[in-house]
Amino acid sequence: MQHGSTDRPWWERGVIYQIYPRSFQDSDGDGIGDLAGIEARLDHVATLGVDAIWLSPVFPSPMADFGYDVADYCGIDPMFGDLAAFDRLLAAVHARGLKLLLDFVPNHSSDRHPWFQQSRSSRDDPRRDWYIWRDPAPGGGPPNNWISDFGGPAWEHDAATGQYFLHTFLKEQPDLNWRDPDLRAAMMAAMRFWFDRGVDGFRIDVLWHIVKARGLPDNPVNPDWHPGLNARDQVIQTFSTDQPEAHAIAADMRALADSFGDRALVGEIFLPNDRHARWFGKPDRPEVHLPFNFQLIENAWDAAVLARVIGDYDASIPAHGWPNWVFGSHDAPRIAARIGEAQARLAAVLLLTLRGTPTLFQGDEIGIGEVAIPPDRVRDPQEIRQPGIGLGRDRSRTPMPWDASAHAGFSSAEPWLPLNADWSTRNVTAQEADAGSMLHLYRSLLALRRANATLSIGDFALVEADTGVLAYERRSGAERLLVALNLGGEPRPLRLPAGAVVAETLASTLPLRTIDGMLAPDEGLILRLTEAD
Structure with missing residues (x-):
């Protein structure tokens, strides 16, 4: 496939940098990062040499799942600031020649969202069908055998109305019903709100979940599951994910983004190559620009395995599609913790020289490795619900260490999660002064990629x-x-x-x-x- 022209959209040529707002920089002394803190540290991002920032959710939320339970799709949680603070951040991002992507959460809302409060108030409420409600199974109990991704039944009984509501994740995160046209219109309006405000796109959370099979049949039982694995995998999510109707929704999202010009949609999608590639859509009806590719996270750090995985994925990309790569995120173990610092330097080269758009997670540029989370500091609901099997995400969400001052320059107060144990020497300021550091390696690789189109689009x-x-x-x-x-x-x-x-x-x-x-x-x-x- 020829990609020799430098006249390509920014999301093909560029590099995305994920910021986890709670853990980037605290500006008000509460131990939790915020929008003003991100604005204060933008020069680090700009000098790194990336092209776009993706912010994990900053919408109003009770924080049952740390922002992925949204109570208002058109606001900012006071913990992070307000809409004026967001507008200042967006202007500062654009002033540095960077793009800003928000994290859109379309599969579910918070149970505190006014929509859900109305939906559960009565079976006759106009917004009842904005969520997925069903009667108990014959003889009682949940309507089917679906399992929450966080373990336990994916259904919660509501005594007031006598029905169950579906929640793919926590019970505080009821699933939205995208088959309802009014709900669909409301969610598209929320996306339009942020496009109108000037954002450059969205990373769309669990996009392949947003439509469920009609009739909600039982999922097949997984014969290979055993205790010690994620409880979610007791069943194969045949009917609860990746339904054909979801592609029309993704295409509508793309059409909305395209109507605003140079925008981008990144879809979170965990699927085999053949099904994953369908989320690019068709040339005349495109879907997301970048269906997120997690294969460098999911496979062993082995040359033969990686060669096969990279080759197979690259071959699966349709002519109108474009690849992407990621080694770390707010959900995944840190790459330096997985393979050690020496090999993490090779991972930086790999990430930034493969054909496709890379996404870099905050802190990987200084090689943060394993961070031990004491039991009394665990915050992640997934680890709390299924402890001891390696699902905890707190280890990837620890605060960014900026210098050797108190609390690593992240905050004037105790951070909400522990810092990496070596923060006094592994921090941005220390690595600035060391020409052989991981930070300098990332900067040099990003500068080389920017100067040489062969490494980005060749x-x-x-x-x-x-x-x-x-x-x-x-x-x-x-x-x-x-x-x-x-x-x-x-x-x-x-x-x-x-x-x-x-x-x-x-x-x-x-x-x-x-x-x-x-x-x-x-x-x-x-x-x-x-x-x-």
């Missing part, structure tokens, strides 16, 4: 490599770049494509050295190739 091809080495070429016109990553702890031969020689080393995860035909342990290289004489 063609991609895996190349044959030694055991434990992942290697691929990026090409644009006569330019040939080789990325070679030694994912192992032993030296490995560096194989060049036939007829090629190294013209220049553009970047390395280790101190630059003369290329000698070998890759050192933990070494990743970006090389410019030329034809041999």
Whole structure:
């Protein structure tokens, strides 16, 4: 697939940086980050070299699931500020040449949302069908066997009206009914509210969940489930996710975004490649610009596995689609915790040199690793409901360490979650002063990507490599770049494509050295190739 032109939309050429607002910067001394804090730290984001910011939810919320339970889709929670503070932040983001994406949560609202309060007030309320209500099963009990993604039945009985309501996540997060045209119109109006305000797009939470199969049949039982796995996976979510009707909704969202010009939609979608690719839509009826691709998170850090995963995913992208990649998020274990700091440097090279749009999670640029969360500091409802099986998300949401002052410069008060244990030395200021730091590596890679379109929109091809080495070429016109990553702890031969020689080393995860035909342990290289004489 040819992608040689630099005249491409920003969401293809650019890099997205996710900010978890509670944990970026506190401006008012309550130990929780806020919009003014983000504004105060924008220069860090701008000098990093990314192109867009994605904010996790900042809407009014009781915070049962830390903002993913929305009580008002057109406001700002007082914890974070107000609409004026948002407008100031948006202006400051745009003044630095950056874009801003909000996190839209269409599958469910908070049970405190006025819509749900009205819906549950009576079976006859006009907004009853804005949520999914059903009578008990024959003989009593939940209407079907669906299981919440946080464990336990996905149904909650409402004594006042005698029916159950559906909640894919917490019972405080009732699912919205997108089959109701009035609900659908209200949610589209909420998106329009933020587009009118100037936001550059949305990351759309659990998009593949938003429509359920008619009749709500039982999901198939998963024969491979056993205790110790996520309780959600006791059933296969055949009828509760990825329904055909959801694509028309995604297409309508895309049409709305496109009506505002240069906007972008990123859809959270966990599906196999063939089903995942459908969320690009069709050329004449496109859906989300970037169906989020989590395969670098979900698969082992192994050269052969990654080569297969990357090749299969790249091949699955339709001609009108565009790939994307992510290693970390507010939900996933940190990459440095998974594979160690030395290999996390290679992960930075991989993320920023694959064909497609990368998303970088705050703190990964300084290599934050494992953060121990004492039992009395656990805040994540998923960990509280299913403790001890590795589902906790607090470890990824810890505050950003800025310097070695009290509370790492994040707040004047005790932060809402613990800092990384090495915050006094692993912080932005310390890494600013260290030319060999992870921060400087990310900045150099992002600058190289920005200066060289081959790394952002050039063609991609895996190349044959030694055991434990992942290697691929990026090409644009006569330019040939080789990325070679030694994912192992032993030296490995560096194989060049036939007829090629190294013209220049553009970047390395280790101190630059003369290329000698070998890759050192933990070494990743970006090389410019030329034809041999």
